[in-house]
Amino acid sequence: MASDSEGKTFDRETLLDLVVNAIPLGIILFFILAFALINPFGSNPVNTAIQFSIMAVTGAALLVLTYVSGKAISEAEDELEEKGLELSEEAGAGEVAEPESEPTPETTDGDDEPAA
């Protein structure tokens, strides 16, 4: 079923990742509504059409790209999991990545200074 695979592709975690792009979309939507409700400069067929199409086209393009990229990345993740490979940026390229170690909790005062 297409809807099942859709649901699987856009699971909770993926949707959470995509929230980052929902914020600019929300801002654009806010302004579309605001300009529709508050219109101090009056309406003009050409200019009003341009006014709303700039926001709508940009917002729609963002929505489409977010959907396509979210789908591609989510499916690629599944593919990696099936192969049993790491999700890390460091993995791959034909080399065996080093085992991931836990980050050292303490913060030093920087520098890779040798212990004197």
Add this chain to the structure above:
Amino acid sequence: MVGEQLALTALMGVFLVAVAGFLARMEDWRSYTPLAGGSAIGDAGYGGHAEKPAGIVRWFTTVDHKDIGILYGIYALIAFFWGGAAVLLMRAELAAPGFDIMQAQFYNSLLTSHGITMLFLFGTPIIAAFSNYFIPLLIGADDMAFPRINAIAFWLLPPGAILIWAGFFTAPLGLGIDPAQTSWTMYTPLSAEQANPGVDLMLLGLHLTGVSATMGAINFIATIFTERGDEVNWANLDIFSWTILTQSALILFAFPLLGSALIMLLLDRNFSTAFFAVEGGSPILWQHLFWFFGHPEVYILVLPPMGLVSWILPKFSGRKLFGFKFVVYSTLAIGVLSFGVWAHHMFSTGIDPRIRASFMAVSLAIAIPSAVKTFNWITTMWNGNLRLTAPMLFCIGFISNFVIGGITGVFLAAIPVDLVLHDTYYVVGHFHYIVMGMIAFAGMGALYYWFPIVTGRMYQRRLAKMHFWLSMIGTNITFFAMLVLGYLGMPRRYATYQFDGAIAPLAQVTTLHQIATVGAFIIGFAQLIWAWNMVQSWYEGPELDDADPWNLKDDGMFGREFQWFETQKLAADGGESEEVRADGGEVETDGGEATGRVSSDPRSDGGYRKAVRRVDDE
């Protein structure tokens, strides 16, 4: 007479062939043998690089992505020094209100050259240097998808630069070809009506650089889509490749438009068309076309540096990039939104207020993905195990400068603020925090980070830190002073500022200009230190004994490019780790260091690691 001329021509031909032959056989040209290159190892993956011709011919004929990356880098740095010299002359002129060391025409020429050089001849090529060298390594590709197109794209750039700078070379000859004085925006009607042929040459040069960038972008898109290694897919593609992919898409849509607009301008100038004439298509048409290219250009320049920082910063924070996918999605969001904000450069041109308001809305929206990245970088460092090496310092400086440069940009996105500050030094300060404080800083950080891979040696760390601190201090002195100058109403693009003290406080403006000039010279001095460090370390820096000069393995951060470097290095060393250790021991002794042991803990820097990091440790 005719016979004489023929003989002279033939003689000159023979002479040129002799010079070409001599250059082709100069072995010194080959003194750089990339450890990482095909000629040294003979197994760089791409079969075509197994053997390279000797001499300068190697550099003219190379299609190896690493060689082309180096060519891009050298080209960009030559341009960086040209643009830097131009701006130091301008800052010297602005140290006092009157015309002191040059006339307005020469100032305008320098201003134009500085802007175009830094954006088109330094900014784009330095990014191409990193992407050419490292994208194939990061994605596990043998080379770029189209290696020869890659070479052609680079070789369009030198003629482009010569044409853009041509006026400076021809002006002293009295040919009537002077440097262009259009500013980098080339606003009409000014640029259409300047009779100087130097402007035409500059436009043709710009066109070449645009063609070059477009060819490069197509190549990167094809490479990242089709040449990835078996184990690299969209889920574990590194962040730098993501930003280059987005940048390439922006170039694909933006640069052809610039090319078209440039041709229209050339037609207006030379063939009496009226695309941008007041009585024709109107000068505002130029601004729309130019900024439809120009604003994405800002992100073309800034997204890859953001990718560099997102790649390098975690390495010295001891932990992975926080919210990796947030950064990926916000990069894509910036890419799309950047095409809906162009008219925020034109708020004061009298365009329809409804349309203006829409551009403000999208401009405010695009601030979000940029801010998301900033929070991700800060959170990556939070509680991390920070190591303040030179690349890391440049990354942190980048974030710090972006906070100021970015937030000042959000103010400018608001129409009422922009109408007050438009065309003042506030705008100059804002975008220089971005182009110098971010783009150049990320470039420097990446140069230091990857210096060991490219040269097989380590740079001198004390000089690198001096370079960072002087750059950081100079940048903030210069560009913060410019923000204040903008608040005082100082207009940009003027060679003088001898105005009535009743209009604006002349004494304060003069002082702030002098502060900015001092800051600019501090930045200039810092780059001299950097140049010395790079050249000397390339020739004399301590050779690496292992492929992990940054101890990335300790934190599980050993990236694909260093993994690749390790395989090359092992192949070069014959794969004998004991031998490496023995070599290291020798260097250790020579270095006169107190600890003469091989330590099991690399952080303690005993033993063979010392040889790698002798110069880089204080």
